[in-house]
Amino acid sequence: MIGVFRLQRLVDAHEQFKMTIGEADKEFSGIMALIQEVHRICQQYGISIGHENPYSYITGQVGYHSLMS
Numbered sequence: 001m002i003g004v005f006r007l008q009r010l011v012d013a014h015e016q017f018k019m020t021i022g023e024a025d026k027e028f029s030g031i032m033a034l035i036q037e038v039h040r041i042c043q044q045y046g047i048s049i050g051h052e053n054p055y056s057y058i059t060g061q062v063g064y065h066s067l068m069s
Contacts, residue, residue, distance in 0.1 A: 031058060032060060035058065035059075035060035039060065
């Protein structure tokens with residue numbers, strides 16, 4: 001009986017997690033849009049953004065490697 005209870009808790013937790021994916025995707029898209037806007041403004045005004053942000057690992061480039069890091 002304990003095994004079934006634990007399994008149900010895992011299934012319930014997974015369902016709760018799946019319900020948060022849409023909101024997390026919206027937040028990620030918003031962050032990516034902000035990064036693109038910063039890049040556009042930097043290009044417009046000739047500002048170099050050659051250094052990395054020490055507070056974040058987000059680069060604005062999405063690919064398999066960045067998603068798996």
